[in-house]
Amino acid sequence: MAERRIGIIVNGATGRMGYRQHLVRSLLAIQEQGGVELADGDRLVPDLLLVGRNEEKLRGVAEKHGLLNWTTDVDEALANDDYEVYFDALVTNLRVENLKKAIAAGKAIYTEKPTAETFEDALELARLATEHGTVNGVVHDKLYLPGLLKLRRLLEGGFFGEILSVRGEFGYWVYEGDWQAAQRPSWNYRSEDGGGIVADMFPHWNYVIEELFGRIEDVYAQTATHIGTRWDEKGEEYTATADDAAYGIFRLEGGTVVQMNSSWDVRVHRDELVEFQVDGTKGSAVVGLHGAHIQPREATPKPVWNPDVKDPHNYYDDWIEVPDNEPFDNGFKVQWEDFLRHYAEGRAYPYDFLSGARGVRLAEAGLTSAAEGRRVSLDPLTEA
Numbered sequence: 001m002a003e004r005r006i007g008i009i010v011n012g013a014t015g016r017m018g019y020r021q022h023l024v025r026s027l028l029a030i031q032e033q034g035g036v037e038l039a040d041g042d043r044l045v046p047d048l049l050l051v052g053r054n055e056e057k058l059r060g061v062a063e064k065h066g067l068l069n070w071t072t073d074v075d076e077a078l079a080n081d082d083y084e085v086y087f088d089a090l091v092t093n094l095r096v097e098n099l100k101k102a103i104a105a106g107k108a109i110y111t112e113k114p115t116a117e118t119f120e121d122a123l124e125l126a127r128l129a130t131e132h133g134t135v136n137g138v139v140h141d142k143l144y145l146p147g148l149l150k151l152r153r154l155l156e157g158g159f160f161g162e163i164l165s166v167r168g169e170f171g172y173w174v175y176e177g178d179w180q181a182a183q184r185p186s187w188n189y190r191s192e193d194g195g196g197i198v199a200d201m202f203p204h205w206n207y208v209i210e211e212l213f214g215r216i217e218d219v220y221a222q223t224a225t226h227i228g229t230r231w232d233e234k235g236e237e238y239t240a241t242a243d244d245a246a247y248g249i250f251r252l253e254g255g256t257v258v259q260m261n262s263s264w265d266v267r268v269h270r271d272e273l274v275e276f277q278v279d280g281t282k283g284s285a286v287v288g289l290h291g292a293h294i295q296p297r298e299a300t301p302k303p304v305w306n307p308d309v310k311d312p313h314n315y316y317d318d319w320i321e322v323p324d325n326e327p328f329d330n331g332f333k334v335q336w337e338d339f340l341r342h343y344a345e346g347r348a349y350p351y352d353f354l355s356g357a358r359g360v361r362l363a364e365a366g367l368t369s370a371a372e373g374r375r376v377s378l379d380p381l382t383e384a
């Protein structure tokens, strides 16, 4: 059993996602555990080259974690043959130009979502990757959450019977930034900078729905910019030009209806920041990031509508908690391990640029639907 080094360029290493989820919780954690085990018993150990625009911040991160290799020059990093994988966690509107450079440099690519701001660009990336034989992958982290892994277990066990509908509630209150600092970057609230909750969340909903419930045939969405003025990282007031809430209805092949509310302007009155209720003929489930509860048909109460009498029944008591039954690791890290195995061993990998492009297409279709007040149909998209 040998250790094999794998050189990975991490662009956007100082960003919110790049630093916390990808560098610290995934790549450094993988280094710490001695790498990723491959089928032949060898271990693939990441060797990192950090890239960022702010030298001081980047040096700070590198020093904090004992990393020697960093640069503010992405072209220099891409020209370095010691690093074969390029990872991108930059702000969305810089993604396409950087991914194109990485394709041209012959790197394997793993990237945050969305892969582009427009479907046209996302599809072009998928085409270019196919033409160049680029190994490619896109972050599909929600599928690796414990709650969604439990949901997958329920689906594979045939728990639901026919799935009739799925209702998802995602969101929390994001501070405007005047009285208390906002907990998300200000570009998220400016369309001209690649922001908007549709662009941010519909790519996630696309792969979650597609993978767990079926292909999306059409979408209807209502969007809103509920809060029109916010304050940025420097405390300066700005106009929020992007949608900060989206109310979407997705009809799936086979008839299941999925409704997703996504909002940065709601106060949480539920167990988790995202929750999906799945109702099937044989049973229902409510799953979140971590937890999952089920109610089988046989244990479903029979409520009778009577507004004159306060109902003494506690409906929460009718649900059964789904046990973990296995340890769950950080989802970003598990997906990194999958991607690295895919790269090293040539394993099949469904979460690629084409899947990323379908996600961008859903966002674009959602925005079109909201702007034009109509349902937008989506064809199957199986090749670039």
Ligand SMILES: NC(=O)c1ccc[n+]([C@@H]2O[C@H](COP(=O)([O-])OP(=O)(O)OC[C@H]3O[C@@H](n4cnc5c(N)ncnc54)[C@H](O)[C@@H]3O)[C@@H](O)[C@H]2O)c1
Pocket (backbone or CB within 6 Å): 011, 012, 013, 014, 015, 016, 017, 018, 052, 053, 054, 089, 090, 091, 092, 094, 112, 113, 114, 139, 141, 185, 200
């Ligand atoms: N998978 C998920 O759950 C998830 C969650 C949040 C964000 N994201 C995605 O991750 C990406 C980054 O989001 P974030 O919240 O970490 O944002 P962020 O603003 O915290 O980080 C963005 C990074 O881009 C860099 N950057 C910004 N402008 C630049 C410029 N002009 N030149 C060079 N570098 C520049 C910043 O230095 C920083 O490293 C986005 O595409 C977002 O959609 C994914």
